[in-house]
Amino acid sequence: MTSRTYTLEEVDRQIRALPSDLPTLAPAARAGAAGAARTLGDARHLTLLGSGDSLYAAQAALPVFVAGGVGAQAMSATEFLRRATRARPDELTAVVGISASGGNPSVLAAVAAARRSGRPTVAVTGTPAGALASACDAAVVVDPGPSAPAPGIRTYQASLLALLHLAHAVAGTDGPAELDAVAEAQRRSTALARAAAPAVARLLAPTPVVHVVAEASVLPTARFLGAKLSETAGVPALVAELEDWWHVHRFGHQARHSVLFLIPPGPDRDAALECARRTAARRPLVVVADAADGEALALGAATVPLTGAVPEALRPLADSVVAGPVAMALARELGRLPFAYQ
Template sequence: MTMTSPSPYTLAEIPRQVAALSADLRACYPVVADAVRRRASKQGWDGLLRVVVTGNGDSLHAALATEMAFHTFGGVACEPVSTLRLLEYGTPWERRTGVHTLVVGVSASGGNARVVDTLARAATQGAWTLAVTSTADSAVARAAEHALVLPLTGLLPCPGIRTFQASLLTLYMVAIEIGRARGHLGDREADDAGAELAAVADAVAATVDLVRHSCAQVAEQVAGSPMMLMLGSGPGYGSAQFTAAKLVEAAGVFAAAQDLEEWEHVEVLARPRDMPTVVFAPPGRTRQRALAVARQARTLGRTVIAVGEDGDSELAAAARTLLPVGGGVREEFSPLLAQVAAGYLAGEIASRLGRVPFSTNRP
């Protein structure tokens, strides 16, 4: 008889990690901000023209979610890309040609072999390299010229929630300090952007209070669905990818993410007609497009759940349910609020299905 060890994962840890996000953001911000400033001065970011952020899973989702921030704050071209694509299809970067590139490898565990290989390859091709990880003496940390270690303590086995926020925070600060180093932001502007980021902790706390009950209601409605679809664009696309991943990891539900516009050209035709469809619509550039997609999807019979600012009456009317997040946060930082809904929704669905995270392939 073959005995299997009990899973180290528990459903109770998911809401605990979500509830810790606001305190984490407050505690981690000054540590991360100081570490990034020191790295910026050592690595010569004033000459950067391009940033490539790479990783897999949550790390890639963090890259997608922060792409806009590198444009806004850093004033640089940014490419979020998976490690395999970068390794096998990426172009070389040569400092001597003037195309100065920073490759940021993200791996909370520090053990992702593909991230290690990507950082090593990038260094041989002349790029600057930076690791973002929660494990100081890890293979990923050693593979880069410099490493930024996520200042998290007391982590227990769980689908990545606290680590995802720490990766977001670090990438946001890298973007801001690149902007300062390049002169795209003045010192006052960079300091103000950092202070604005730190203040998002209040909106995260408000979102924790706002959204948990709504996530429980949605879970009651959709837990029996065989598949779910997440839609977003810009930073919201990163949020859509992250949310889909949490549903798969926590509840074993097949969930996928798609761009808002691509949905209308492809998945609009998919069955079942009542497929749960989560639309990320933070205030910003694509909020109106998200609103139109939510309305269209509901007209077609989809079970539409919208993630948007509390009090957005148009969005609430377009969807079956609004998962409300705190207000007054710029679009670049909106993934910090969307992650709260993602964690609670995944945990509530898993609870109703009687499933434990990462249990799908366990005997």
């Protein structure tokens, strides 16, 4: 058993802090990213490394790197370590290690391997004095401040914000300019999620494994949501892309149990809606969708509305706020505390 004390009150505190964290942390993210870009120089290919929330943040930020003309990929630190023994030094130009605590052993080992092969390294971390910042050529330090032990909520947002700024800095473009709109969307979506979460929790509570289904571009946010369900409420969560759900995982899922569909606005919304419609013919759904998307919300036995006009590149910051309220309500419904099984 761990000696750390986890509470739902701390989860709630972190959820409440997210909108105010955005403008507070943006200057550090911008300055750190600019410094890191100078260190990287002409490097135009980046490998983003992390584990858990850090990896999900890398996956969520990846389209912004690509849109800026930066060759980038995201992978787990352990996968990189396996590949590093076989790759020529010029195959992966620079490495970005991501760890909010700065102490993830696999990320530290991956960064060390990258440096041995002559690759530039950048740390994305919340701990300025941590081992990761010291081990890299440059660091983007975005520290949301002290908190009691809890599933990563503020730290996930801090890492994602740092990576979005790094993507712009390396591409030589202006950083995210609409964070005030994102913060307002977070406030409104969080309020709606809090109101909806008890009904969602009652629907999900009997489900032994919660399936979270989303189209490919939204999978990082879906993975973050699944992680918070597991960490906060002790519920196994399986995240599946639309085709994987329909062609594989639904056959191992009892029809009386509910499925959670993430259907935010975006270019692939219609594909997610069609899959949700087919699924709803046999199973109860929890639907997370835009508050104005009546067609999607009508499919849900319980719904979590998202609200606020946010640029597509910043949607992960806005959409991820629903994870905390839903996970917290499910923990209360089941009478559990975060990381209770550990």
